[in-house]
Structure formats: structure tokens, C-alpha cells
Amino acid sequence: MIKKVLKNILIYFISIICLLPMIIMIINSFTDYNGGFSLIQYGKVLFQTEDFFRGFWNSAIYIFIIIGINIPLSLLGAYGFSRFEFKGKGFLYWLYIVLMLMPFQATMVPQYLTLKALNIIDSPSAVILPNIFSTFGTFLMVQYMRRMDKEIYDAGRIDGLSEFKLFLKIVMPLCRSIISALTVLLFVNYWSMVEQPLVFISDKYYMPLSVTLNATGEFREISFAAGTVFSILPLLLYQFSYEDLTQGISLSSGLEGYEKIYINEVKERRTQKQKLGRGIIIFMAAMLSFTLITQKISYIMAPEVEVTKTKRGEITKDPFDKKSESLGIYDTIVPNSAIHTEGENVIYVIIEEKSIRKRDQLVRINVKIEATNGYETAITGVLPYNSEVVKWTTKPLREGMNVRVVEGRGEENEE
Amino acid sequence: MKNRKEKNKIKITLIIILSVLTLLLFLIQRNIKKESQNFPSKIEIIFEEKNEIYQKLMGGRKIIEEKYILSETEEKDISFEGKNISIIGIDENYSQINNIEIASGKWITGENQILISEKFVKETNDSFSLGETMDIFGKKYKIVGIYENDKYSKSKIENLYVKKEDIPENLGEGEKTFYSLEVKPKDENRKNFVKEKFFEDVKIISTEEQEEIKIADFTESKRNLSKYYYGFIFIFEIIVLILLTVYLIKSIKLNIKKYQFGTKRKYGKELLSGNMTIVLLQILKTLLLIFLWIFLLRLILEFKLSTPSRFLPPTDIFDFKFYSRIENILREEYGKTVAGYGKIYTNLMRVTKKYFIESVILLIALLSVSISYMCGKFKTAERKL
Numbered sequence: 169m170i171k172k173v174l175k176n177i178l179i180y181f182i183s184i185i186c187l188l189p190m191i192i193m194i195i196n197s198f199t200d201y202n203g204g205f206s207l208i209q210y211g212k213v214l215f216q217t218e219d220f221f222r223g224f225w226n227s228a229i230y231i232f233i234i235i236g237i238n239i240p241l242s243l244l245g246a247y248g249f250s251r252f253e254f255k256g257k258g259f260l261y262w263l264y265i266v267l268m269l270m271p272f273q274a275t276m277v278p279q280y281l282t283l284k285a286l287n288i289i290d291s292p293s294a295v296i297l298p299n300i301f302s303t304f305g306t307f308l309m310v311q312y313m314r315r316m317d318k319e320i321y322d323a324g325r326i327d328g329l330s331e332f333k334l335f336l337k338i339v340m341p342l343c344r345s346i347i348s349a350l351t352v353l354l355f356v357n358y359w360s361m362v363e364q365p366l367v368f369i370s371d372k373y374y375m376p377l378s379v380t381l382n383a384t385g386e387f388r389e390i391s392f393a394a395g396t397v398f399s400i401l402p403l404l405l406y407q408f409s410y411e412d413l414t415q416g417i418s419l420s421s422g423l424e425g426y427e428k429i430y431i432n433e434v435k436e437r438r439t440q441k442q443k444l445g446r447g448i449i450i451f452m453a454a455m456l457s458f459t460l461i462t463q464k465i466s467y468i469m470a471p472e473v474e475v476t477k478t479k480r481g482e483i484t485k486d487p488f489d490k491k492s493e494s495l496g497i498y499d500t501i502v503p504n505s506a507i508h509t510e511g512e513n514v515i516y517v518i519i520e521e522k523s524i525r526k527r528d529q530l531v532r533i534n535v536k537i538e539a540t541n542g543y544e545t546a547i548t549g550v551l552p553y554n555s556e557v558v559k560w561t562t563k564p565l566r567e568g569m570n571v572r573v574v575e576g577r578g579e580e581n582e583e
Numbered sequence: 584m585k586n587r588k589e590k591n592k593i594k595i596t597l598i599i600i601l602s603v604l605t606l607l608l609f610l611i612q613r614n615i616k617k618e619s620q621n622f623p624s625k626i627e628i629i630f631e632e633k634n635e636i637y638q639k640l641m642g643g644r645k646i647i648e649e650k651y652i653l654s655e656t657e658e659k660d661i662s663f664e665g666k667n668i669s670i671i672g673i674d675e676n677y678s679q680i681n682n683i684e685i686a687s688g689k690w691i692t693g694e695n696q697i698l699i700s701e702k703f704v705k706e707t708n709d710s711f712s713l714g715e716t717m718d719i720f721g722k723k724y725k726i727v728g729i730y731e732n733d734k735y736s737k738s739k740i741e742n743l744y745v746k747k748e749d750i751p752e753n754l755g756e757g758e759k760t761f762y763s764l765e766v767k768p769k770d771e772n773r774k775n776f777v778k779e780k781f782f783e784d785v786k787i788i789s790t791e792e793q794e795e796i797k798i799a800d801f802t803e804s805k806r807n808l809s810k811y812y813y814g815f816i817f818i819f820e821i822i823v824l825i826l827l828t829v830y831l832i833k834s835i836k837l838n839i840k841k842y843q844f845g846t847k848r849k850y851g852k853e854l855l856s857g858n859m860t861i862v863l864l865q866i867l868k869t870l871l872l873i874f875l876w877i878f879l880l881r882l883i884l885e886f887k888l889s890t891p892s893r894f895l896p897p898t899d900i901f902d903f904k905f906y907s908r909i910e911n912i913l914r915e916e917y918g919k920t921v922a923g924y925g926k927i928y929t930n931l932m933r934v935t936k937k938y939f940i941e942s943v944i945l946l947i948a949l950l951s952v953s954i955s956y957m958c959g960k961f962k963t964a965e966r967k968l
Contacts, residue, residue, distance in 0.1 A: 211901045460821075460883065465900055467887050474776055487786060504790065505779065542789055560776045564897045574775045 190399075197392035209393035214458045218466045219386055220394055221459040223377030228401075228452075230292070230376055231358050234299045235351055242305030242350070243343065247335050249306070250313035251321070261310070264303045272363055283368060294368035295376075299358065305350050312346040313339070348412035352405060359402055373523045385568075404451060408444040411437060466570070471563035475518055475556040475576040478502055479544075487543040495539040498546035506557045507545055508565070513537055516558040516565050517551065518573065530558070532567040598826070599953050605819050612815040623681050623767070626778050627799040630762040636792050637762060643787040650784050652767045654680050657750050660740065660759040663719060666706065667740045670719065672750035680767045683744075688713050688728030691746055697724035698744040702732045706741075722751040777802040810888055817886045824879045831872055838865060 184191075200206035213220055249261055279298055283289045288297065316339070324334045365379050372380060377398055381387055387394050406413070479501040486492035508514050514532050521527040535549035558565065559576060630637045640647070647653050654676040660669045678690060683698075691698055697717055704711055711717055717724045724745060768777055778800045782793055845854045855862060894909055896902035 208899065208901070212899060216900055463884070464886070464888055469895060469898075469900060472775060503783070505783075543783075543786065560779050563895070566898070 193392050193395050193399075197396045199392075201389070209390045210397075212390045213393045213397055215462055215465055216469065217386065217390065217394070218462050219372070219380060220377070220397075221455070221462055222373065223375060223380040224398070224455060225459065226292075226374060227359060227376035227378060230295055231355060233296050234358055235354050237300045238302060238305055238354060239347060239350060241301065242309050243340065243347070244335075245306040246309030246313050247339060249310045250316070264306055268303045268307055276363075276367055280367060289368060290370055290374075292369075292374050295361075295365050295374075298364070299361075305354065308350055308353075309343065309346060312343065316342060345412040345415045348409040349415075352409050352413050355405055356402055371523050373525055400451060401448070404444065404448050408441065408448060411441075467572075470570050470572045471561050471565065472574045473518075473558045473562075473565075473571045473576075474560045475573055476503060476506070476559045478551065478555065478557060483539050483541055483544055483546055485541055487541050495541065496546070498538055500548065500551060501544050501546050502557050503559050504540065504543055504545050506559050507535070507537070507547070513547075515547070515549070515551075516561075518556040518558065518571070519552065521570075527570045528573055530565055530567060530569045530571055532565075596954070600950065601822065601826075603949050603953070605822060608815060609819065612812045622801065624777075624802050625680050625765050625767040626781060626802060628764045628766070629797045629799065630764075631760075633762055636788055636796055637764075639787055639792075640764060640785075643785060646787065647766070647785055650769055651781065652676050652679050652769060654765040655747065656763050656765065657747055658761040658763065659750060660761075661720075664707065666703075668703070668743055669740050670743050670745060670750060672747035673744055674747050677744075677765070680765050684731040686729050686731045688726070691727060691744060694746065695722075695724050695749055696727040696746065698728045698730055699726055700730055700732050700741050700743070703741040703743070704729060720751055722749075724749070774802070813886070814888055817883065817888070820879055820883050820886075824876065824883060827872065827876050827879065831869070831876060834869065834872075838869075 197209050198205055198207065200208045245264075249257065280289070283294045283297070286297075288294050320338055320342075321334060324338050329337060360378050361376065362378050365375055366383075369375060375383075377394075381391065381394055381398060480499055481501060482497045483495040483501060484490055484492045485495060502515060506515050508516070513535050515535050516530045517533055518528050519531050521529050531552075533549050533551060535547040535551075538546040538548055540546070556573075556576070558571070561571075565571075628640070641655070644653065655674050656677065657672040658669050659672075660667065662668075673691075685698075686701055688698075699711060699717075711726060713726055713729060715726050717726055730744075766781060768780075773780070778798060782788065788796075842854070849857075896905040
């Protein structure tokens with residue numbers, strides 16, 4: 169008895185250790201900067217972080233395309249391997265297994281060179297294309313299909329089915345459980361892919377969330393909540409296809425997976441599955457609406473600014489009288505309103521985001537005031553060439569903030 | 584069977600309620616937008632005395648008038664025949680900045696003429712009318728025009744307009760005098776940073792002096808109020824999109840079921856050739872709906888609501904402390920002055936309330952008609968069954 173209790177305690181202890189990162193993540197997601205309970209992180213993630221949703225939908229689209237093409241291809245490949253005899257079948261199958269076992273790091277450079285030759289590097293296809301043809305699916309399906317009764321094919325043949333219809337009407341329905349197992353396995357694999365996008369894509373715009381979540385400073389304050397939201401979908405999907413997953417994998421590995429299931433149980437499982445399916449749809453719909461809200465909110469929240477180019481020339485003591493005493497000739501003259509005093513004198517300069525979106529972002533530059541007449545100020549500092557300095561703003565500014573330039577560029581962005 | 588019928592009943596009623604509601608809300612918003620056009624887009628600098636800064640600004644009148652329309656006014660708040668009135672001495676530019684609609688008569692053109700409001704006429708039991716002479720503390724004015732009141736203003740002080748030179752001097756005890764300069768850019772396209780640019784363009788008073796004076800900024804009000812209307816249209820679009828999505832999914836599902844059911848009895852080709860026109864029409868309808876769906880989605884995605892970001896928190900939109908702080912500031916700074924954002928928003932609320940009551944009455948009427956119609960329909964359908 170004591171042995172049993174001790175064993176249980178040990179099991180629970182180990183499982184808690186395994187779950188610890190997840191528990192820490194969830195607990196921390198409900199705290200604010202001071203450590204108290206707050207929903208501030210979720211408020212920021214779900215309503216104000218545009219890049220979170222950009223990443224989320226990138227991940228979702230990548231996965232949708234990869235799984236949507238990979239599984240039919242794997243099915244066809246596996247059908248070929250299991251049904252037909254042809255020359256070189258053994259070698260081909262061996263090749264499939266070798267390719268599956270090959271670590272990504274080993275083939276990274278050749279893959280990069282291939283993608284570069286195909287001219288699709290730095291585009292979403294660079295991530296999608298290599299993964300569409302991954303061989304793991306085929307391998308798993310072949311194992312499963314080999315165990316199928318050959319007499320079914322003959323029966324289908326006798327009923328007048330063509331080869332393709334045989335595949336479509338008999339093999340496919342029988343493979344349902346392995347298909348959902350493979351879907352979950354591929355989903356988990358690609359939902360958390362980091363290396364491939366990092367190597368093949370350089371634009372943040374195309375990065376999946378798994379990369380941007382920890383790579384950018386933007387999520388630093390909200391990383392726990394972002395992580396929690398990020399892990400909801402895999403959990404839901406796993407729950408959704410739990411039965412198929414265990415059944416599919418155990419069948420393909422040669423173990424007896426069938427259990428005696430009563431009709432009531434089947435019905436119960438089916439309703440549970442329906443509920444979970446509905447849950448996934450609701451989650452995705454909620455994410456869609458959050459995306460829309462976030463898009464609008466981040467537009468509203470972006471400060472409106474007016475920019476101006478720096479000037480070169482002379483500053484006079486009286487700005488209205490050009491004949492008054494000169495304060496000297498300077499290289500960089502900005503309007504007085506452009507200088508912010510935040511402990512030290514700083515100016516904010518607009519730079520273009522290094523991405524396909526080309527948003528206007530702010531850079532904070534420390535400057536030294538050389539001379540001023542109350543309206544114009546001569547400064548020295550490390551300013552980019554031909555830089556646009558923020559002259560007026562509707563809000564306090566911060567480094568890295570996205571802003572809306574409404575005036576000062578010659579063209580009006582506002583409607 | 585009965586259950587489904589009841590469900591359908593609820594659905595139809597819900598759709599009708601939703602559409603009627605949106606239609607009525609749409610009407611409210613249209614009216615608000617119309618009202619918002621009357622709000623002047625100006626900045627107002629208010630002085631309690633003609634101090635140094637006032638003199639400085641007036642000295643640079645020529646510089647100001649290069650880019651702006653400037654109107655100088657003098658306001659005296661007094662009690663007249665038991666009513667609080669404010670006599671506003673205006674110059675020739677005043678009507679260019681403010682929208683005052685004359686109900687009868689004309690605008691002030693000569694000396695000792697006065698413009699009174701419709702409400703003032705009513706409240707003094709028609710003792711003043713067009714063409715009559717009005718005696719204010721010994722000074723006589725001829726009433727030349729009656730202007731339309733701001734419909735939704737609950738302000739108890741009535742404005743009477745006279746020429747600036749004609750403003751009566753000693754009005755006895757309780758007299759309060761304000762001097763204000765109203766400025767509007769000549770360039771109608773200028774929307775942003777009018778207040779900030781004014782001082783840059785004018786370059787008469789220094790930065791320290793700017794902080795001393797009281798400025799009410801109305802330049803964004805028109806834009807903000809019209810956004811209220813666009814915001815509503817956006818919500819309307821979303822509702823339509825959701826309904827359309829549900830309908831599309833359901834109709835596609837139904838068609839697939841129909842096809843599956845049909846193929847149990849006939850071959851696919853046979854099924855198609857028999858109902859070619861119906862199938863084509865169905866496809867056409869679905870395609871049109873999909874195009875409409877895409878169009879709506881594009882509209883929704885491209886919609887940009889730009890509210891005044893100075894009234895939004897710096898980083899977190901759920902920063903409720905900021906909102907309460909800004910509300911207090913608005914109340915303190917603008918609430919007591921001649922007008923301000925506070926007044927505009929209260930006006931907006933009043934317009935909304937007024938049209939809301941109208942809409943509710945209409946809504947009830949429409950609903951009762953539609954429900955009685957529907958009940959009739961259901962009864963006939965039941966009888967047929």
C-alpha cells in the first residue's frame with residue numbers, strides 16, 4: 169500500500185515538473201508589471217498587437233497549405249508503395265526513409281541554394297514548398313496501408329471500380345484515422361517551426377508566430393499571454409483528434425489498436441468531437457474578429473505627426489528680423505517644437521520599417537543644442553542622411569512606435 | 584416539424600428586427616452628421632482683460648490675416664429683464680467663422696442694430712419683434728434680425744449680437760466681460776495641428792506666453808463628429824457580412840446535401856441535365872453573393888477610423904485612469920469656457936437622444952406592422968397545411 173502511494177506521489181511529482189513551464193506561463197500571463205493580478209497582457213495581445221495576429225495568421229496559412237497538399241500527396245505515394253509492385257520500389261522506399269531521417273540542419277545549405285536558384289527565397293513559398301514534399305507522411309501511411317486486407321481491393325475490382333475510384337472510395341475512408349493522426353503530428357511539427365522560416369525568410373511580414381514570438385522585442389512585456397493564446401489551437405486540435413491519433417499510430421506501428429467499443433460510447437465520443445470541432449471554429453472566428461478589432465485600434469492609437477526636413481543655414485537672434493544679430497551658421501537646424509526634453513534633449517526621426525509593409529517608425533536620437541532663438545534650434549547629433557524629424561505630434565512618443573505622418577511630406581495621407 | 588417552424592419564426596423576426604434597427608440607427612447617424620456640419624472649425628483665444636499678449640496679437644493683425652480669418656469679439660454677460668444674456672460685440676469677419684442662420688430679417692449692417700435669437704423672442708413673450716427698438720441699460724438698438732437657435736443647446740444664456748463699436752459700456756453690477764479672438768485658417772484643407780501652426784505662422788508671441796493664454800481648439804470637432812457616422816456604417820457593414828456569411832455557408836451546405844440525396848437516385852450527369860437552368864441559376868446566385876461578400880470584406884478591411892489621438896492613452900487603450908483624467912481636464916478647461924469639446928459632445932448626446940426617441944416610436948410602429956403581417960402569413964400557411 170505504502171509502495172503504491174509513494175509510486176503515485178513520484179508520478180505526480182514528475183508530471184508537475186513536466187507541466188511546470190506551462191503552469192508558469194499561464195500564471196504569469198495574468199500578472200501586470202508589478203506582479204499583481206491583471207488582464208492587461210491579454211488586453212494588449214488580443215486588442216492592440218497587430219504583429220501578433222500577423223504572425224498567427226501566417227502560421228495558420230502555412231499550416232493549412234502544407235497539410236492540405238502534403239496529406240493527399242502522401243496518400244497517393246503510400247497507395248503506390250503498398251498496392252503496386254514495380255522496379256526499384258525497395259530503393260525508392262529506402263530513399264524516402266533516408267530523407268525522413270535526414271536532419272534539417274544537414275540539408276539546410278543545399279535547400280537554401282535550391283530555393284535561391286528557384287528564386288523563391290524570402291517569400292512564403294520558401295517555407296511551404298520544401299515541407300509540402302516531406303516524406304514522413306508517406307512512411308506512416310505505407311505502414312498503415314500494408315496492414316489492410318488485400319481482398320478489399322479485389323472486391324472493389326469485381327464491383328467495377330477503377331484504380332482511382334478504388335483509392336477514393338475504399339482506401340481513403342479506411343485511412344480516416346491515420347489521416348487525422350498525421351494531421352495532428354504535422355500540425356504540431358509546423359506550428360512550432362522556427363529554423364526554416366528563420367533561414368529562408370528575412371522579412372518579418374512573412375514570419376510565422378513561432379519565430380516572432382520570441383525574436384522581437386515587441387512581445388517582451390506580453391510574451392506569457394501571447395504564448396498562452398498561441399498554444400490554444402494545438403491543444404484544441406489534439407483533443408479533437410485524440411482518439412484517431414492513438415488508434416492511427418498504434419495501427420501503423422503494428423500494435424492492436426481496436427478496442428471493444430459500445431454504441432453508447434461511440435455516440436458520446438461523437439458528440440464530444442462535435443463540441444470540440446465547434447470550439448475550434450469558434451476560436452478561429454474569435455481570432456478573426458480580434459484581428460479586425462486590433463487592426464482598427466492600432467490605426468487609432470498610432471499618433472499623428474507632422475514631419476519636417478532639417479535645415480542648414482544661419483540663425484539670427486530675432487527670428488522675425490533677419491538683420492538682427494547672428495548666432496552662427498549651422499548644419500542641422502530644426503524647429504523648436506521638434507526637440508523633446510526627456511532628461512536629455514532628444515529628437516524623433518522617422519525611418520521606414522525594414523519590411524514589405526514599410527510602416528513609419530520612430531527612432532530616438534540624443535542631440536546637443538548649439539544655439540536657439542526660441543523658434544529654431546541648431547543641434548548636433550548622429551542623424552541619418554536626409555532625415556524627417558517629427559515636428560508636432562498628438563501623443564507622447566516612444567522609440568520604435570509606429571506613427572501616421574499626416575502632414576509635412578507634401579502629400580496628405582489623411583482622407 | 585413544428586419545432587422547426589417555430590425556429591424559423593424566431594429567425595425571421597430577428598432578421599426583421601435587426602434590419603429595422605440598423606435602418607433607424609442609420610437615420611439617426613445621418614442627422615448627426617448633418618448637425619455636425621454646423622460646428623465651426625476654429626480656434627478661440629479667450630482673455631479676461633486686454634492684456635499685453637492681447638495687444639501683441641492685435642498689433643500683428645496683418646501677419647495673422649495673411650493666412651487666417653480673424654474675428655475680434657467682446658462679450659458682456661449681464662442680467663436683463665430677469666434673464667441671463669450675453670451681448671456679443673462682433674466684427675465683419677464673425678459670420679465667416681461661425682455658422683449663424685438668420686430665421687427672419689437680416690445680418691447687422693449698420694450702427695445700433697441688434698440680432699436676437701428665436702428663443703429669446705419666445706421667452707420674453709414676443710415683447711420684442713423685428714423692426715422694434717430695444718433698450719438695454721439706456722442704449723437703444725433696432726432689431727434687424729432673428730437668428731435660429733442652436734437646436735440642441737440647453738444653455739440658459741442667450742446671445743445677442745451687436746456691432747463691436749456699439750457694445751454698451753457700463754452695465755452695472757454683475758457685469759462680466761470677455762475678449763476673444765476667433766481664428767480660422769483661410770486654407771479649408773488644413774485639418775491637422777491648426778492650433779500649433781497658428782503660433783508658428785504668426786510668430787508674435789513666445790512659447791512661454793503661449794502657455795499663459797487660454798485656447799479652445801475646435802478644429803477637430805467636425806472631423807470627429809462625422810467619424811461617428813462612418814463608425815456606424817462600419818458596424819452596419821460587419822452585421823451584413825456576418826449575416827451573409829451564415830447564409831452562404833448554410834446555402835452551400837444545403838446544396839451539397841441536395842446533390843448527395845439526388846445522386847442516390849440518379850447519376851450525376853442525369854441529375855445535371857435535367858435541372859440545368861436551376862443549377863445555373865443557383866451557381867449564379869451563389870457567385871454573386873460571394874462577390875458581394877468579398878466587396879464587403881474589402882470595405883471593412885480598408886475602413887480607417889481616425890479619432891483624435893490626443894484624447895487616447897499613449898500606449899494601452901484600456902488605460903482607464905487616463906480616460907478619467909482627460910474627462911476631468913476637459914470638464915475643467917473647456918466646460919466653463921464659451922464652448923469646447925465638452926459642449927460639442929453634450930450636443931452630440933442631445934442630438935442622439937432626440938432622434939433616438941423618434942426612432943423608437945418608429946421602430947415600435949414598424950415592428951407591430953411586421954409582426955401582425957407575419958402572424959397572418961403563418962396562419963394562412965397553417966391552414967393550407
